[in-house]
Amino acid sequence: MYVPLRTLQRAVRLAGDLADLDDPAGFVGIVLPGLATLVGCDVLTYNEIGPAESETSYADYPHGALDRATQPVFAAYVSEHPLVRHHRSAGVGEPVKISDFLSRERFHRLGLYAEFFRHIPVEHQMAVSLPGPDDLVIGIALNRSRTDFTETDRALLSVLRAPLQRALLRARSRHQAQHGLALAMSHGLAQLTNRELEVLQLVALGRTNVAIAHALDISPRTAAKHLEHIYRKLGVTSRAAAVARTAGRVG
Numbered sequence: 001m002y003v004p005l006r007t008l009q010r011a012v013r014l015a016g017d018l019a020d021l022d023d024p025a026g027f028v029g030i031v032l033p034g035l036a037t038l039v040g041c042d043v044l045t046y047n048e049i050g051p052a053e054s055e056t057s058y059a060d061y062p063h064g065a066l067d068r069a070t071q072p073v074f075a076a077y078v079s080e081h082p083l084v085r086h087h088r089s090a091g092v093g094e095p096v097k098i099s100d101f102l103s104r105e106r107f108h109r110l111g112l113y114a115e116f117f118r119h120i121p122v123e124h125q126m127a128v129s130l131p132g133p134d135d136l137v138i139g140i141a142l143n144r145s146r147t148d149f150t151e152t153d154r155a156l157l158s159v160l161r162a163p164l165q166r167a168l169l170r171a172r173s174r175h176q177a178q179h180g181l182a183l184a185m186s187h188g189l190a191q192l193t194n195r196e197l198e199v200l201q202l203v204a205l206g207r208t209n210v211a212i213a214h215a216l217d218i219s220p221r222t223a224a225k226h227l228e229h230i231y232r233k234l235g236v237t238s239r240a241a242a243v244a245r246t247a248g249r250v251g
Contacts, residue, residue: 003156010037011160018167022174022205031140031164032061038160039153041142043120049078049137070116077112083127087137093129093165095157099148124148128161130168140164170206177204177243191233199226204243 014034021027028046036044043065047058056075060066078084082101087093098107104123107113117123126149127141142149142157178201192200195216202212212223231237234245 003152007038007156010034011156014038014160015163015167018163021167021171022178024168024171024175027168027171028059028061032059035140035142035157035160036061038156039142039149041144043122043143045139045141045143047137047139047141048132049084049139051135053078055136066120070119073116074112077110077115080110080112082107083125083141084137084139087127087129087139093131093161095126095128095154095161097126097149097154098124121145126153126157128157128164130161130165138168174205192230196226196230196233199223200230200242200246203227203230203239 014030017030017034018027021030032044032046035041044061045058045066047056049056053072053075056078057071058066058074082098083096086096086101102110107123108118117125120143122143122145124144124147125141127139130138130140132138142153198216199212202215207215209220209223209227212218213220216223227239227242230242234242236242236245
């Protein structure tokens with residue numbers, strides 16, 4: 001399998017862009033355009049599919065490519081989707097194509113195609129799933145109207161799945177930690193100085209001492225000293241414990 005150097009550089013750039021993601025709400029805005037530059041396709045979607053129709057939604061790229069009024073139609077027929085059925089039953093998220101399961105003729109017989117995909121149009125799709133809370137299926141789907149996806153396309157998406165998954169889980173964790181810390185700070189942490197609170201906020205976002213130093217225009221040694229003071233005042237010995245202890249003071 002040959003992958004052009006430019007494609008590899010774009011893949012590395014996408015992974016780098018995701019490294020600083022602090023809020024899962026920003027995931028779609030980075031990933032869909034990034035994948036569009038890596039794998040040629042007409043439309044990409046980020047899908048959240050729950051057990052009930054009301055829990056099913058999608059975001060598209062390019063934005064506005066799909067009519068928002070069709071979301072209920074997709075939700076009504078999503079149970080027919082061969083890739084969703086596969087991800088639910090197999091419990092794995094590796095990239096799969098509609099053509100792995102259905103011929104084009106059988107795909108066209110689905111209500112999902114007749115009522116939804118036919119109007120986009122989508123004749124070929126490859127999707128990868130990522131871990132979601134509870135019974136939620138999170139899928140990133142790449143769509144084409146003319147030619148099917150290749151094994152090179154599948155291999156590239158397969159390699160990218162791990163960093164995409166890590167980025168989404170990390171963003172959720174950072175967002176939760178930041179939310180908990182914000183609540184704790186609103187209740188007052190008189191024992192910490194303003195600078196220590198700034199450091200603790202960056203710790204909650206998973207920043208290293210070097211990154212904290214860069215953000216606050218201080219030296220890494222000074223950042224480490226601030227952390228030592230935070231640990232002593234909160235009675236903890238680690239970064240994770242400091243964030244957890246602070247959030248635990250809410251209530």
